[in-house]
Amino acid sequence: MIKELREKLKLSQSDLAEAVGTSQPQIKRLEAGDRKLTKEWAERLSPHLGVAPESLMFGNPNDETVKVNPPSAASQQVLELPNAIIRDKVEGLGRKIPVYGQAVGGVDGEFLMNGSILYEVMAPPAISHISGAYAVQIAGESMYPRYEDGEIAYVDPKRRVKKGDYVIVQIRQEEHGPLLAYVKRFVRQNSIELVLEQFNPEKELRFASNCVVSVHFIVLAGSA
Known part of the structure; x- marks a missing residue:
């Protein structure tokens, strides 16, 4: 579900990792199921994927937030959030x-x-x-x-x-x-x-x- 939501928002694994404050391999392991999606991880990821932590953990396919994210104004805000965080850290990436x-x-x-x-x-x-x-x-x-x-x-x-x-x-x-x-x-x-x-x-x-x-x-x- 993480991968599906991430791709809907046109975020790479590295983009999501930057927004959450972790590494790209960690995101890869979470998407592959090699690392358990704990409540803490769900709470860290959900703001950047536009869903509630519960939806991310339990994969509710009827969650309207997931469906309306791409075309909605809320989706644009979600897209801006990780973009802003990435921009904040661009200088650090060159250090x-x-x-x-x-x-x-x-x-x-x-x-x-x-x-x-x-x-x-x-x-x-x-x-x-x-x-x-x-x-x-x-x-x-x-x-x-x-x-x-x-x-x-x-x-x-x-x-x-x-x-x-x-x-x-x-x-x-x-x-x-x-x-x-x-x-x-x-x-x-x-x-x-x-x-x-x-x-x-x-x-x-x-x-x-x-x-x-x-x-x-x-x-x-x-x-x-």
Whole structure:
């Protein structure tokens, strides 16, 4: 139903992704049924498709909103809405962000965060407007199957993290020691320690809080 409505509005998958604030592959998976259409997704998509969230979830073929959208004035407003959002982000689409990392990671996938830039990539829409956004190249398979070796993780350094979020953490074990970066799953942090979860092999990593330089939220990951 998403594809049918999108095509009626003459929107590409990329257009809809921009309007919703996600990636084109996510829209493709939602249309193919590879990703479940949850209530949250329906609420995000429905304003840009001209239907109620319930109609999008349950596919009511008699929903008049769907039928009258193309010729109606309301349809013109719907068309203007994603167009306006796309225009708002056009500048961000042309912005490049640095990619940090190294070809080979340590035992737990850690790598030196010494400020050296591997290369630059185009910022995805989700972080194109965020000052200080950056990306890191995943080293090793310590977080497989969530992240694969060589993937690019896109980072929002301003977003608050919570339990279950995927993060990049910068650790300095010694006062003048190297700055190490870890891509892991956030468990908790208090005045004593930071606890992270690793998948492969499964284990918890613990760092004294006074060694933690930063904990930044990973928005999404994929190939460059």
